[in-house]
Amino acid sequence: MDLSYGAEAESFRTDVRDFLRGNWQPGALRGSELKAYINAFRLTATEAGYLYRNIPKEFGGSEQPADVVRAQVIREEFGRARAPMEITGNGMNMLVPTLLEKGTPEQKDLFIRKTMSGEYQWGQGYSEPGTGSDLASVRTKGELVGDEWVINGQKIWTSQGDRATHMFALIRTEPQASKHAGISYMLIDLDQPGVTRRPIRQMTGESGFYEFFFDNAKTPASWLIGERGDGWNVSRTTLKHERAAIGSATGLGAQFDKLVELAGEVTRNGQPAIKDPEIRQALTRIEGYVMAHRYSSYRLFSLAAAGEEAGIIQSMMKLLLTETGHEMALAAQELIGDDALVEPASAGTRGRGPEKWLDQIMGSLGNSIAGGTTNIQRNIIAERGLGLPRDLAMETDK
Amino acid sequence: MKFHPSEEQVAIQDAVRGTLADVWPKERVEKFVDGEADFDPESWQALMALGLGGLLLPEDQGGAGLGLLDAAMVVEVAGQAAAAGPLGAQMLAAAIVARSTNDAAKAHLDALASGEAVATFAFGGDWLPESWDATPEAGSVRFVQSAGAAQLFILGTKGGGLALVEAGEGVSIEPVKSSDRTRRLSTVTFGGAKAHELFAPGDPFVARIFDAALVLVAADALGGAQYCVDLSVAYAKEREQFGQPIGRFQALKHQLAQMALEVEPARALVWYAGYAHDADLPDAARAAAIAKAHLADRFVSVGRAAVAAHGGIGYTWEYGLNTWFRRALFDRAYLGSPAVHRARAADLAGW
The missing domain is CATH 1.10.540.10 (Acyl-CoA dehydrogenase/oxidase, N-terminal domain)
Known part of the structure; x- marks a missing residue:
């Protein structure tokens, strides 16, 4: 095993560094000037082949061959230089890969560039109040009237719902068909009279999610991606292009470093908490999981670079991240002590004390739910990873 | 890479x-x-x-x-x-x-x-x-x-x-x-x-050898823990109750998933500890200490869970699961308990 990236990647790294030195000099730019500079930089970086690597040139990408090592080097160097990478969000992460695989030339033309430029911002319209983990039971219905779909129903748990201009949604268009075969994947303009949005206030007090109500909302017939009734499969399209990254492990590691920092700042039994044997045990115990997660992400990355199957470990990363986050929350709770009685000021404001850890302590609970609940993750590990038989209810409810 | x-x-x-x-x-x-x-x-x-x-x-x-x-x-x-x-x-x-x-x-x-x-x-x-x-x-x-x-x-x-x-x-x-x-x-x-x-006493190579021995105990625990998972999963597929394999019941399925989750990610931790030792990385000693502590705990934990997942048969002498459970007790204590090595890891970090 060898954790170095190799000579080819290091020479590529030199190229990226040279490029950044020559092209990323925002200096003291602020506000709209900075924004314009960033937009121009993204175009130059795309021309150089560093951004939008999986997007064809005709749609404004750089169309590079998939190479997870190069992609990782780019992430690292852009991160080091604090240079902006691709626009992120549901549009780039989920819709564009789906369009690239299932969209018509007209659909790609209509949506990809505007998503890349940030003009179109996308919300995900999958969950509904009644669906939960049984996503294929969606009831929001679409009826084709002339050359328009007329949509009625409700979608929920849409993140970035405040900014979203458009939505990609699972809509029941074939009520006579079986559960999974009755769904279509369609795009909806959210700026129309038939759409109402409402923030959902979550337990942290912040509003990260929105719900959307559709009351005879309309969308063109040509905005349906893939075939009618094939929406379930369309939504499962995941382009594997350079998806493997060492990113999430770095995030968990950074959070652990902050926890250690916290232990150095707060006092316990009359000394810095980090000198307390019990705290030292708790931190190093958690570190075992943090390291297991970090080096498993290297393992996944290495397998992807070699073009090999990842196996069961792939299905475990989210749950491991969630559970380690819970462990850190409990340790943080112990460390902040009575400061847990103080409501923290909003993230990003000055003068936040140890009570700011309440954001992580409560936020870690969101991780057990978002993106597939912990119990669903356990089902996936057991069924796909360990080969245990599927639940009878799921077997028969098709 | x-x-x-x-x-x-x-x-x-x-x-x-x-x-x-x-x-x-x-x-x-x-x-x-x-x-x-x-x-x-x-x-x-x-x-x-x-x-x-x-x-x-x-x-x-x-x-x-x-x-x-x-x-x-x-x-x-x-x-x-x-x-x-x-x-x-x-x-x-x-x-x-x-x-x-x-x-x-x-x-x-x-x-x-x-x-x-x-x-x-x-x-x-x-x-x-x-x-x-x-x-x-x-x-x-x-x-x-x-x-x-x-x-x-x-x-x-x-x-x-x-x-x-x-x-x-x-x-x-x-x-x-x-x-x-x-x-x-x-x-x-x-x-x-x-x-x-x-x-001679104090030669840095002695500490390095002790660290290597810790990594090997961690590796033994990894293998033993994997055995406990595999045996339990195989049993859940074959043992029937209420007319179906018990592995279809979500409660057991989740226990088994949790056992696998304890073991599989830890594999890369053992690899890293071995690799860090071979490459003589600055954190090699810490990685060895944490790997030993973590894997010993995981082996004990899945060893216990394996007996629970089996039911009565797992508790018998004859079935043999206790052989691995006893190995977990060995790996936990041998060369120092998880608490000892976690305390060392904290010291080595300069905390």
């Missing part, structure tokens, strides 16, 4: 696994568990025939010139099979002696590499090198594995040095009634034994 096993490493693991399947099947394990011996010559010779004794020995000294990561992968498979015999100590002994400058000690290298001379660790005190308190002239060391079969002891000497001690005159052995029946222990008393000094 490569952080998954090479074809060669997979081939070595397959060879060890295949050999143990032949010479150390369930019946042999059971017979050994119910007997009194602290060593099994037949399975030992079969493993040594693979060249494992010289795995860590440099190529110019007749070995395979491989690293601790490779040794850890071997020990993992041995742990999965509940192999008897001090395999990790044997591999490390060759590396230790080869690294020393004592020619009289080095005369034993061929016998160590071939496995003809069985070597085992005799670390006294409370396991950590600075607490070692014996010398070849005088002292007692508790918990020495396969002492009755050993011709050579890697003795941890007073203050943290290493000596190679020959079995025979001046070495007496008192078996301990051991909870882990596949790795039986003895108290060994040294009194004027024939010995060769290898490393």
Whole structure:
């Protein structure tokens, strides 16, 4: 095993560094000037082949061959230089890969560039109040009237719902068909009279999610991606292009470093908490999981670079991240002590004390739910990873 | 960048696994568990025939010139099979002696590499090198594995040095009634034994060897824990209740998923600890300490969960799961508990 990236990647790294030195000099730019500079930089970086690597040139990408090592080097160097990478969000992460695989030339033309430029911002319209983990039971219905779909129903748990201009949604268009075969994947303009949005206030007090109500909302017939009734499969399209990254492990590691920092700042039994044997045990115990997660992400990355199957470990990363986050929350709770009685000021404001850890302590609970609940993750590990038989209810409810 | 096993490493693991399947099947394990011996010559010779004794020995000294990561992968498979015999100590002994400058000690290298001379660790005190308190002239060391079969002891000497001690005159052995029946222990008393000094107390190589031994215990625990998961999953697929395999019930399914979640990600932690040691990275000692602590805890935890997942049959002597549970007790205590190594890891971080 060898954790170095190799000579080819290091020479590529030199190229990226040279490029950044020559092209990323925002200096003291602020506000709209900075924004314009960033937009121009993204175009130059795309021309150089560093951004939008999986997007064809005709749609404004750089169309590079998939190479997870190069992609990782780019992430690292852009991160080091604090240079902006691709626009992120549901549009780039989920819709564009789906369009690239299932969209018509007209659909790609209509949506990809505007998503890349940030003009179109996308919300995900999958969950509904009644669906939960049984996503294929969606009831929001679409009826084709002339050359328009007329949509009625409700979608929920849409993140970035405040900014979203458009939505990609699972809509029941074939009520006579079986559960999974009755769904279509369609795009909806959210700026129309038939759409109402409402923030959902979550337990942290912040509003990260929105719900959307559709009351005879309309969308063109040509905005349906893939075939009618094939929406379930369309939504499962995941382009594997350079998806493997060492990113999430770095995030968990950074959070652990902050926890250690916290232990150095707060006092316990009359000394810095980090000198307390019990705290030292708790931190190093958690570190075992943090390291297991970090080096498993290297393992996944290495397998992807070699073009090999990842196996069961792939299905475990989210749950491991969630559970380690819970462990850190409990340790943080112990460390902040009575400061847990103080409501923290909003993230990003000055003068936040140890009570700011309440954001992580409560936020870690969101991780057990978002993106597939912990119990669903356990089902996936057991069924796909360990080969245990599927639940009878799921077997028969098709 | 490569952080998954090479074809060669997979081939070595397959060879060890295949050999143990032949010479150390369930019946042999059971017979050994119910007997009194602290060593099994037949399975030992079969493993040594693979060249494992010289795995860590440099190529110019007749070995395979491989690293601790490779040794850890071997020990993992041995742990999965509940192999008897001090395999990790044997591999490390060759590396230790080869690294020393004592020619009289080095005369034993061929016998160590071939496995003809069985070597085992005799670390006294409370396991950590600075607490070692014996010398070849005088002292007692508790918990020495396969002492009755050993011709050579890697003795941890007073203050943290290493000596190679020959079995025979001046070495007496008192078996301990051991909870882990596949790795039986003895108290060994040294009194004027024939010995060769290898490393003086305080030599940094001693700490490095102790760290390597920790990584191998972690690897053994990884293999044992994997066995507990595999056995439980297989049982859940085959055992029927209420007209269906119990593995279809979500409660059990989730327990099994949780067990797998404890073990599979930890595999990369063991790899890293081995790799960091071989590459002599600055965090190698911490990685070894954390790996030992983490894997020992995981093995105990999935060992307990495996019994629960099986129900009554898992609690019986006859089913044999307790053999691995007892190995978990061994791996947890041997060379220092998780708490000891976590405290060390905190110290090493400068906290």
